[in-house]
Amino acid sequence: MATPNTSRPGRALAVFALILVALVGGMFLRGTTEPKLGxxxxxxxxxxxxxxxxxxxxxxxxxxxxxxxxxxxxxxxxxxxxxxxxxxxxxxxxxxxxxxxxxxxxxxxxxQLRFRQVLQEGGPLPLDAQQPPDPAATPGASPEPTKTAKPGRTAKPDRTPKGTASPDATGEGRVLTRALQAQAVPSPTGEPSPSEPGTPPATAPVQPPVPPVEQDPAAQIPEEAQQRFADLDCTKPENRQGGEDVAADQVLVACDREGSSKYVLAPAEVLGGDVTGARAELSQSTGGLGGWQVSLNFNGEGTRQFADLTRTVWQLPPPQSQVAVVLDGLVVSAPVIQEPITGGQAQITGNFTQEESQDLANVLQYGALPVAxxxxxxxxxxPSLGGEQLRAGLLAGGLGLLLVVVYSVLYYRALGLVVVA
Known part of the structure; x- marks a missing residue:
């Protein structure tokens, strides 16, 4: 004779109790004891x-x-x-x-993320508000930078900084970059000075061929951009709002986020559409962990373009050896390129907090908006509308429960009380 199956309701109740305890415990462990409201x-x-x-x-x-x-x-x-x-x-x-x-x-x-070569860098104030340069700092340099710094007047004789482009001559308040001074200062006639008689060949190296003016990055600065650079005041908050609608193939004049510097930037070589991933992470340094940064990964086209850009600028004198990371018309950072970067990765640094770096990574992760x-x-x-709906729902539920109780009592009489209980 077959043994009848014995009902064991205690097991089902125990499983249900364990599930309920796990759900409640998880709620307290996460610290979210209140429901999230819409x-x-x-x-x-x-x-x-x-x-x-x-x-x-x-x-x-x-x-x-x-x-x-x-x-x-x-x-x-x-x-x-x-x-x-x-x-x-x-x-x-x-x-x-x-x-x-x-x-x-x-x-x-x-x-809108873009990578641009830096053509010129200066202080945040307009040029007429900055301290005029000391004429003695660079003998023979013209006190009017707008006359000696126009690109395209003379060819650049050398890509390495000379004595005429010393830090004293390009200090704060000075408009001319070292590359531009190298054009204006070598000699009054714009030609290299001949070697002195009897000078050993070792002390008079042969100058490399003079590149065409069109290849000089500074020659890309139009006069309109030079004037905007001279007039721009980055200490004003309205000039640090960003969002300037400048095409990628145009020269850009922009401030940095802190308002401490302003730049003339070449047409963009790498666009944000070539970024396939962005993440916030701590930078690695010799002393351990550094500050927060945003690491980017490029697709195949972006890897090639970024490698070409870094190969072009890394041997140039500052600031033309810098590549500016521009987000919505503001310079986030402008690091000096020490060597060509061919691995398809780049980092955006800028004294970020953890929250700022994560926010920036989240925004860049999904690409730029097609419209500004x-x-x-x-x-x-x-929340008044939702509160009224909630009160109406509670009232309807209470009335429905009351009708069920009344019906149970009228139909089942005493058993109805057991059902309700």
Whole structure:
């Protein structure tokens, strides 16, 4: 005779209790003992992003921008956010929680990353506000830099800094870079001075062939850019807002993020679209861990272009041996290239905090927006609408439970009380 199966409800209850304890314990271990509320229940910030100027906006561009912004928001760990279009041109970003305006502004930035060679570097103040250079610092140098520093007047005789381009002659308040001074100062006639009679050949090395003026990086600076560089005041916050819409094949005049320097930059050689990955990490130094930086990986085309750029600049004198990392029209860093970089990787440094480096990596990870946006209307979303819905739901649930109790008592009578209990 077969033994009847014995019901063991205790096992099922024990398994259920273990699952419940694990869920509650995990909640306390993460420190999240309160449920995360959505935008309608918690409130938050809503920002409208408006296309800059008269930029042509297509449906494809708008859809791509919405997807990129949504990926950026999700990368910051924000739940229940909303990214929608409005009127066929604008994008509305709504994020739950108070004080989220900075986050919305961050995910809405264009994140146009470009690598440009530095052609000229100077202090943050306009040239007429800086200390005039000492004429005795460089004998024979003209006191008017705009007359002696125009590229294209004379060919560059040597790519190595000479005595006429000493640090004293290019100190703070001096406009001329060492490369530009090397053009203007060698001799009044623009020709190399002949060797003195009797000088041993060892002390008079043969000068390399003079490159054409078109190959001189400084010759790429148009007069308009020189004037903008002279007038630019990087101590003013409005000049450090970034977002300047300059084509990649044009010369750019820009400030750095801190407002401590300004630059004339060559046309971009490497674009942000060639970046395949970005991550925040601590830099390695001889003394251990250094500061925070953002490491980039390039695709095949970006690797080749970045290698060509570093091969071109690494033997030039500063500042032309520097490559500026430009994000939305602002110089993040401008390191000196010590040797060609051919491995398809680069680092962005700039005295970042951990949060700043992670934010920058998240923004760059998903690429630049196809259209530049400006902040439009900024609203604080009230949780009143969600609160009313929550109260209405609780009221409906309570009434439904009461009707079930009444029906159970009327139909089952005494057993109905057992069912309700």
């Amino acid at each position: 935008l309608d229940l918690q409130g938050g910030t809503s920002v409208t992003l408006v296309p800059r100027g008269d930029a042509a906006v297509t449906d494809d561009n708008l859809t791509q921008a919405v997807n990129i912004i949504r990926q950026r928001v999700n990368a910051f760990g924000v739940s229940e956010s909303e990214v929608t279009t409005q009127g066929g041109r604008n994008i509305v970003v709504s994020v739950p929680g108070a004080g989220q305006r900075d986050l919305v502004e961050l995910v809405g930035q264009t994140a 946006f400006d902040l439009g209307e900024v609203n604080t979303v009230s």
